[in-house]
Amino acid sequence: MDESRLPVPLARVALRVIPESVLNRLTYLLIRRMQKIHPGLFQNLARLDAATVCIEPSDLPYRFVLKFGQGPTSLRTAPRAGYSCDAAVKGKLESLLNLLEGRIDSDMMFFSREIIITGDTAVVVALRNTLDREEIRLLDDISAMCGPVSNPARKVIVRVNKFMDHIKTSMKNAHERRYSRDADETAAKLECARLQEEIKALKFRLAKFEVRGKRMDASAL
Amino acid sequence: MRSSYLELVCPAGTPAALHAAVAAGADTVYCGFRDCTNARNYPGLNFDMDEMIAGVTYAHEHGCKVLVTINTFPRAGQEKSWHQAVDNAAIAGADAIILADIGLLDYATRSHPGLRRHLSVQASAANALSILFYREHFDIKRVVLPRVLSIEDVASLIQQTEMETEVFAFGSVGPMSEGRCFLSSYMTGLSPTHEGVCAPASHVVYQDDNHCIKSCLGSVTLNKFSKDEPAAYPTPCKGRYEANGRTSYLFEEPIGLNAVDILPQLKAAGVTALKIEGRQRSRAYVSKVVGTFRKALDDLAAGTQTHGSGDLKTMAEGGRETSGAYKKGWR
Secondary structure, eight states, rough: OTTTSHHHHHHHHHHHHHHHHHHHHHHHHHHHHHHHOHHHHHHHHSOOOOOEEEEEESSSSSSEEEESSOOOOEEEEEEEOOOOSSSEEEEEEHHHHHHHHTTOOHHHHHHHHHHEEEEEEHHHHHHHHHHSSOOHHHHHHHHTTTTGGGHHHHHHHHHHHHHHHHHHHHHHHHHHHHHHHHHHHHHHHHHHHHHHHHHHHHHHHHHHHHHHHHHHHHHHH | OOOOEEEEEOOOOSSHHHHHHHTOOOEEEEOOBTTSSSSSSOOOOBBBBHHHHHHHHHHHHTTOOOEEEEEEEOOOOOOOHHHHHHHHHHHHTOHHHHOOOHHHHHHHHHHHTTTTTEEOOOGGSSHHHHHHHHHHHHOEEEOOOOOOOOOHHHHHHHHHHOOEEEEEEEEOOOOOHHHHTTTHHOOOOOOOHHHHSSSSSGGEEEEEEEEEEEEETEEEEEEEOOOOOOOOOOGGGEEEETTEEEEESSSSSOEEEOOGHHHHHHHTTTTOOEEEEESSSOHHHHHHHHHHHHHHHHHHHHHHHOGGGGGGGGGGGGOOOOTTTTOOOOO
16 A cells, blocks of 8 residues: 555545535645645646636545635535536546546546546646646645644554555455355355266166166066 | 667656656656747646746756757747747756747847757658758757658658757657648637647537537537547547548547657667657656656667557557557658
């Protein structure tokens, strides 16, 4: 596991269970923290034309609305339908996080249809280019929100993720064992059926021999 | 002029991409200013003056050269912006400038005679007479050859002109006369040679139609990609058009150029430098492609076989690769 990455399964669970009002407060604090860590990023975002982009993780029940350009940058949640944006970027949460951190080429993700872009393409291109100028490590930025306990917080995140990984691996192994046992049982049943067929054939042949023997005995008499 | 070493020339659309290119093993990076003086004028991309100075300093500290691309054609009455770009490249300490316009070449020759000049692919100099003209009048030191030449053509040109040549090794395949896409001008009303983009993002629209993606440039629908079909750039030359009752890629299919498997032939032809295209791509792309070519070139220098092409397929447009005109020539 790459410990410099925000654990996606943990993030997905957290984003599903944290109440929306709390989540919006946390994203507000995260943006404020990121403004201190990445001042260049926010200066570059402020240079862009004002725009609203919907970030739509396909594995979450809501989407994020990012506002930037010609004013303060903000990020908040919004329902999946009924909100108009200048542009939208859709994809799995993991793909979108990779995009944010510049770990994977966005054009490649576009070619392979991992992400889908709609609306004003110029807005998305400007945002992508601006984000790509900056080295963003979301795990570091989220940990930094915890102030003096950022290091222990980071360790907790990594540890919880390892625990989740462990549970996931255990469940996977149990699943495989269960199905491999099923497979063993199926093979035994098949072997049993094959042997039963063979016994039946042998019984038939034996019966034929017995009949033939009786006929031979009768003709000898 | 003929070197046994193939120089790896890599794209940098942002300072972060420049750092990535240097870290991945670029010999040289090329970049442009944040305006329409270069052919990758996308929003949020390119370098302001401070970033250019810092980028050149960083590259030089790491033994890497920097070329500044000023390869669009000045608009009448607005030459000052282009002249300013040439002056700024000189101030920033660039190792060379890449130019296409004759007037700008003349300005650079007169104003900064000591600043090395390369002829951009946008000049479309694809024959010996043309290249020699530029050398004679503007003392160009290197020509970037258009992507319409076979390896034999490249070798012949090098023999005839005895010029340093830079050829495209990875990027797109475009059937147009380099830098002069009249289809794009027709569809958008903007000129690629002046504005610096062949598919301006402001005119590109993607529509998600029940898992089918429709790409449009201006009011023209260029393509429709069904579910699971790789998507492509919204460029007019890669559009799927209907003609004579049949829908097909009339000009060129969405496919990427990759010359990693023909490096020995390019070297034997006398090529000086290999150009990786993609200033508009991310730093992740730069790291991956430059790293792959660095390894291939090191293998070539060591006399071992190169096996790099498969690694880059996903980076190529449409997820497919070709050696383009190098092997098949041009239609």
